[in-house]
Amino acid sequence: MTEIVPFFAVPFGFARLDDCAPLNRQLRETFLQRAALGAAYANPRPITRRNQQVFESRFDLFRWPEAPVQHLKEFCWSELIRWVCELNRYDDKVRAQLLLYADSWFHITRRGGFFALHNHPMASWSGVYCVDPGGQDVQHPDSGLLSFVSPMLTSSMFLDAANSQLQGPYAHGVRSLRLEPGQLVLFPSWILHEVTPFTGDGERITVSFNAWFRLAADPPASS
Numbered sequence: 001m002t003e004i005v006p007f008f009a010v011p012f013g014f015a016r017l018d019d020c021a022p023l024n025r026q027l028r029e030t031f032l033q034r035a036a037l038g039a040a041y042a043n044p045r046p047i048t049r050r051n052q053q054v055f056e057s058r059f060d061l062f063r064w065p066e067a068p069v070q071h072l073k074e075f076c077w078s079e080l081i082r083w084v085c086e087l088n089r090y091d092d093k094v095r096a097q098l099l100l101y102a103d104s105w106f107h108i109t110r111r112g113g114f115f116a117l118h119n120h121p122m123a124s125w126s127g128v129y130c131v132d133p134g135g136q137d138v139q140h141p142d143s144g145l146l147s148f149v150s151p152m153l154t155s156s157m158f159l160d161a162a163n164s165q166l167q168g169p170y171a172h173g174v175r176s177l178r179l180e181p182g183q184l185v186l187f188p189s190w191i192l193h194e195v196t197p198f199t200g201d202g203e204r205i206t207v208s209f210n211a212w213f214r215l216a217a218d219p220p221a222s223s
Contacts, residue, residue: 006169010151011087013186015079017072017129020182026068027131028205031057031106043105053113053198059103061207072207073104076127076184080211083186084125097215104209109134109144113204115195117149123189123210130179135201144198145176148191179206 017023034041035055043056050056062073077100085095103123107115120126128146137143156172166172176196177185187193189210198204 008152009169010188010191012148013079013083013184015184015186017075017182017184023068023071024131024181027072027106027207028203030066030068031108031131031205032203035108048118049116051113053110054115055108057105057107059105061106062102062104062209072129076129076207076209079184080125080127080186084213094215097217099214099216100211101213102209102211104207106131106205106207109195109198109204109206111199111201112197113195114197117192117194119192120189120210123212125186125211126189127184127186127209127211128179129185129207130181130183131205131207132181132203133179134198134204136178137199137201140199142176142196143200144204145178145196146185146193147174147176147196148187148193149174151191 034057041057043058046056061069062076064070081095081098081100084090084098088094090098109115134144150171150173152172159172164172179185
């Protein structure tokens with residue numbers, strides 16, 4: 001029997017924060033209060049296309065001293081470092097040498113908001129944590145999905161009966177996720193992704209981060 005081997009796999013990580021409801025309520029309250037202050041907490045140099053229904057904060061979120069933010073930071077970094085070590089087969093000695101650098105921010109998306117296709121330059125790993133997915137629009141099942149584009153862009157250059165129904169990691173097209181409260185998604189920063197227009201009620205609230213690393217024994221990269 002022929003062995004099937006996925007040569008060019010893309011790692012994604014999925015984790016959940018247990019008993020997340022109290023923390024998410026605190027995060028939601030904090031983020032809505034800060035967003036109400038407008039430019040004081042908004043990203044001053046937005047790049048990726050979005051519309052007025054999306055508020056994007058400054059990229060210093062995990063430096064805020066508030067206890068709920070620090071709780072979330074500890075969870076995200078713990079899961080990310082564990083995942084990085086597993087993927088790279090790092091032992092505890094190497095793990096202790098890892099130095100993590102990051103940008104972090106939150107999004108509040110209201111009805112009609114979207115975030116266009118993009119990736120995250122100058123980082124190795126990115127993550128999205130769901131504080132509140134917002135109300136689900138049963139008439140529009142594609143509302144507010146986090147969608148990832150397959151990097152195998154040429155895999156559909158010719159489709160026939162032998163490859164048009166490939167399953168699992170070999171499938172064509174996009175992978176779309178409807179985020180749930182307390183869910184953390186980790187992914188390579190280079191992969192293209194977007195958030196589809198949100199048509200539900202309330203606010204869709206997420207926290208995102210970009211991370212890059214070096215070993216303490218290595219000299220910093222030259223600028």
